[in-house]
Amino acid sequence: MDMVTPVERPDQLLAALRDKLGAAAVLTGTDVPARNCNDWSASLPQTPRAVIRPLDAQGVTDAILTCRKAHLPFVPQGGLTGLCRGASPEAGWVAISLERMTGIEEIDRASMTMTVKAGTPLETIQKAADEAGFFFPLDLGSRGSCAIGGNLSTNAGGNRVIRYGMTRELVLGLEVVLPDGTIITNLNKLMKNNAGYDLKHLFIGSEGTLGIITRVVLKLFPKPRSTMAALCALKDYAAVIALLDAARSGLGPLLSAFEVMWPDYWDVITTRAGVKPPVAAGHGLYVLVEAQGTDESLDAPRFQSWLEELMKRGLLADAAVAQSLAQTQAFWRVRDICAEFGQVLGPHISYDIGLAVAQMDEFVTRCKAALANGIKGCESVYYGHIGDGNLHLVSWVTGLSVEQQPKEEMDAIIYGLVREMGGSVSAEHGIGTLKKKWLGHARSEAEIALMRTLKAALDPDHLLNPGKVI
Template sequence: MDATLQSERPEDQLDALRQKLGPQAVLTGADIPVRNCNDWSASLPQTPRAVVRPVDAAGVSEAIAACRRAQLPFVPQGGLTGLCRGAAPEPGWVAISLERMVGIEEIDPASATMTVKAGTPLEVIQKAADDAGFFFPLDLGSRGSCAIGGNLSTNAGGNRVIRYGMTRELVLGLEVVLPDGTIITNLNKLLKNNAGYDLKHLFIGSEGTLGIITRVVLRLYPKPRSTMAALCALADYPAVLALLSAARSGLGPLLSAFEVMWPDYWEVITARAGVRTPVGAGHGLYVLVEAQGTDESIDAPRFQDWLEDLMDRGLLADAAVSQSLAQTQAFWTVRDICSEFGQVLGPHVSYDIGLAVARMDEFVRRCKAALAADIAGCESVYYGHIGDGNLHLVSWVSGLPVERQPKEQMDAIIYGLVRDMGGSVSAEHGIGTAKKQWLGYARSEPEIALMRTLKAALDPDHLLNPGKVI
């Protein structure tokens, strides 16, 4: 394809693209859906010039060619569940939505892989794996809405990173369309393939700034035959660290989740959200431990014995053990209720940071004190995937609408403390534009310079999702 930019009227290019891809593939004006104007970041929606909805990589390539000829910036969109404006358009841009690129193309039992289109919702993939006797471990609260292409573009984390790793560990191959329209197809199924650079890692986690992912080969795992869960109350953070060490050594590869909740979180979900919990209030911290195995007759007694030993040693102040799948799901409700904080707390600001596990509680104490001292009326709660170094927090000033929340002050306090403690301003949500100014708090200047070099090499005209990340 000729990569030379030509200046042609945008309307002519969009009309020609509509003739090539079909009338339902190119939406303009009043036909543009509201959903394509923003992600879940609660920021101001921006209507793009057009929404293009291809059905395959060739259609994506055609859309890119039209944008390039008209010198229109373009942004890829999936389920639009991101929180950092990575997939949000700006006025005058073209949104290339993968919402029609949905479906499971193949499940290969011998290689334990699944090939899917990038617009496929995560929950559809989970169910297809389950129906085929496999397990796809990536799991997020937005599972019903988020698209797998977006999961790859942000290198999503979720609830089971401690056992299965981030999204990039679950990908074997992909198809991607480059910013000049070139289609790169490498639907690799091999676990071992050292034939040159592993190019897929350029695009996983790049937030749609280096290419548009269109198809993916995912790695599947054996379906768990047993799931055990316990909701534990502990006196303090040293006890949490001791429990994590005991879980790693005592449960080994069975350990699939280790979620920690501070007392302020517990108060919100019980007193304000009305969640009924099997352990009471008044403890130092709360931990949800999950283990998955292959033989319930062996795994469940082992899990029970492990917990009883911890109780006998005085490590746990209280604990409830799930006796059924329904109870396990109820335990997870305690952790997943944060998705309803908008209704429970009202307007608030959410944060996703990475820190050394040993320093999590120190950060919580320092951050909570700094927010309360520097911002009148500021409250905050803390929780997260502590087993893999990922802390979430939300902060707010009661009575203020979202546009008046002192986000800039909150950002400066929170990210400044993250920098001082050697952490990351984004553990799993990405950078987009929402965190762009803080990227230097987590990455060095040489690292950022290299990112810019890669961007310039693949997208010298800066038309693909410009201004995002770097």
């Protein structure tokens, strides 16, 4: 082995990589941008030793080989909108950022696919699909900032999972660079392809621990020609379950979203966030129902008559129906305002859990009481996608900074109850490092052992995003 000082050799190797890829591709020292030091989690930022910004898969390979020669851990980064430190570096690591690997490479109308670079923002993909006469259904509140590669790495969910599934259901092919620098290119467009293992699923949801995704083939869908939305007020959770059943049977494939908000959430957004409520306060729960179809002349009357029938049956205590795109967007504003809770509530801790739909309200009741009784001054609010088994909650103690919030105590109460009720500690945000301690609450020892076996097989030197997930 070449015996050089441990400080000298990494610096020399990074300088050589800068000469190869260009000055803008390798940033070190004071040139490292603050954005590359953390994701959107509330954890403390850590400055990486370098940020490498390749333009293609070969550049990613060059970056990986440089890190391997210098024995430097490296972490892939996209839009950095994650909430679990999955893409955050530790001090001394190298960040391999895909921020310059952006763009739509191809839209194949016959196959209804789009091939994109992994650093492309989700909103860019949505707009490109729309302009081409198609629809890409993945949708998150961070759509303008998050990158599609990060969406894949966390198997993002979002607002329309009930109809279109999680991100992995929207992907046909991948190009990925392995931890040893090998480029695997399988930009498959075939819906039916059973030729051996479907390797893309190894990397989707692995949070950048098994490989770095560089290009993606996405499924496109026919563009909806009609969108209907209603904000409904209901007496209790039994009525919510009945409404979900009625939506599934009465709207069928038109049902695209089913968002539920508990009264504490409604109180916060209407009294503290200044949202003008489409329906009055004082009800047991609130539900945003969205349906998308292909013929407005037929779909809108069908949606209206469906709601009227539910009103006649006494299932709905109140309801407001959107009469325009602006009103639909206003209804979604009620649900999406949670992205601004940092300004509305101040410092708080966000949670993303999975539970059986029938158990949601029981969890909310028990969790709210346990937090209030177990942590002095702890408040919490609850909301979520529900139709796909995903509940979100935020908890906080007023007057405390993010660092002072009793997160460990909150985690123990919330995730302990999740385990007791057979749920998941992460429905769509991933594990990263912030939930790593609690992975065993949702996965068996045998499952975690298999994850470690896969990690060791692909990354025996443990240099790619080490310490994340498992």
